[in-house]
Structure formats: structure tokens, C-alpha cells
Amino acid sequence: MNQYLPDKVNINGEQFRVYLTEEEIQQRNKQLGQQISQDFKDKQPIFIGVLNGAFIFLADLMRYVTIPCEVDFLKLSSYGDEKVSSGQVHDLKNIDADIKGRHVILVEDIVDTGLSMNYLHKKLSQFAPDSLSIATMLHKHEATHHDVKIKYTGFKIPNLFVLGYGLDYAQEGRNLAQIYILEE
Numbered sequence: 001m002n003q004y005l006p007d008k009v010n011i012n013g014e015q016f017r018v019y020l021t022e023e024e025i026q027q028r029n030k031q032l033g034q035q036i037s038q039d040f041k042d043k044q045p046i047f048i049g050v051l052n053g054a055f056i057f058l059a060d061l062m063r064y065v066t067i068p069c070e071v072d073f074l075k076l077s078s079y080g081d082e083k084v085s086s087g088q089v090h091d092l093k094n095i096d097a098d099i100k101g102r103h104v105i106l107v108e109d110i111v112d113t114g115l116s117m118n119y120l121h122k123k124l125s126q127f128a129p130d131s132l133s134i135a136t137m138l139h140k141h142e143a144t145h146h147d148v149k150i151k152y153t154g155f156k157i158p159n160l161f162v163l164g165y166g167l168d169y170a171q172e173g174r175n176l177a178q179i180y181i182l183e184e
């Protein structure tokens, strides 16, 4: 398979360089998949992916999970075409699954301020799941000021804009197989 793996990319006049390689990402996905398989043995968890950004991470992560599991998606408003959060969040699509009494793993591409995950944790808790854990591929830990308890983190990263592997800049770059960071 020929994946899209340039060393540098230029989007909207901004230059990005490789930050996490395909191999590093997949190695970490494998570790997380194994950990989740152990933690939820005999529990048949349901993964809930946050669209659009989490679709690639979730697809890869799930294939390292070796226990029975299910999947559903929801969608939140995004950054739009900006590189900073609007500070507002609203629903664009809700889940279809009934999660009452279920073990839910909420899967996000990146936790930045923590606003989205804080909001979603409160929202999904209302449906009375048996457990509700958060998994994120990336965590801009220095930028997080909302209360969020992340159980599974792929990588902690500095507070810089990133794209690729599902993450976009003005809707571009999601198809990059690696994660790229803005050149300062």
C-alpha cells in the first residue's frame, strides 16, 4: 500500500513537519489496544468515536483490540477553519446506541483545552453507562484547563497546532499517514 508520507506539507501557506511517524503511531496503538483488551476482558465495551477527527485513530486502535467490542460515532462542531478553539461546542450528530449499563470508551483525536471531552463526559454520563473512559490519540496537556480524566493517552504533545492521521487544518490533511506539527 502506498501511503501518503511526505516529510513536509504546506497548507494555506503554513509549513508543517513530521512529528510522529507511522511506526511510532502504530506501536502506540498496539500498546493501547492490548491495555484496553486486558482492562475490559469479558465486558464487551462500546467505542464511541468523535467525528470527524477520530475516525482513523479509532479504526486502527480497534484492530489491536482482541476482545468483542462495538462501535458508534457522534459529531461535535469543530474548530472551523481556524487554528484556535472557538471556545464553544455543540452537537452535530448524536449516538444511536443505547449505552445504559454499558462500558463506554469515548475516543477523541486530540484533547486541547478539554472543553469537548468535559462536555461529552457530562452528556454521556446522563445515559447511565456502567463505566465511561476517555481515550485520546494526542493530549496538549499544557493547554488543558477543563476538568478531564483521560484513561488512555497516545502521546502528550506541546501546545502547537498539529495535523494528519485524521486531524485537519481547514479540512485538509486528514489523509496524511503521520502526524505533522506547525513549524515555528
Ligand code: IMP
Pocket (backbone or CB within 6 Å): 053, 078, 079, 085, 108, 109, 110, 111, 112, 113, 114, 115, 116, 117, 160, 161, 162, 163, 167, 168, 169
Ligand atoms: P478542545 O475541546 O479544546 O479540547 O478541542 C478538541 C478539538 O479541537 C479536537 O477534537 C480537534 O477537532 C480540535 N483540535 C485541537 N487541537 C488541534 C490541532 O492541533 N489540530 C487539529 N485540530 C485540533
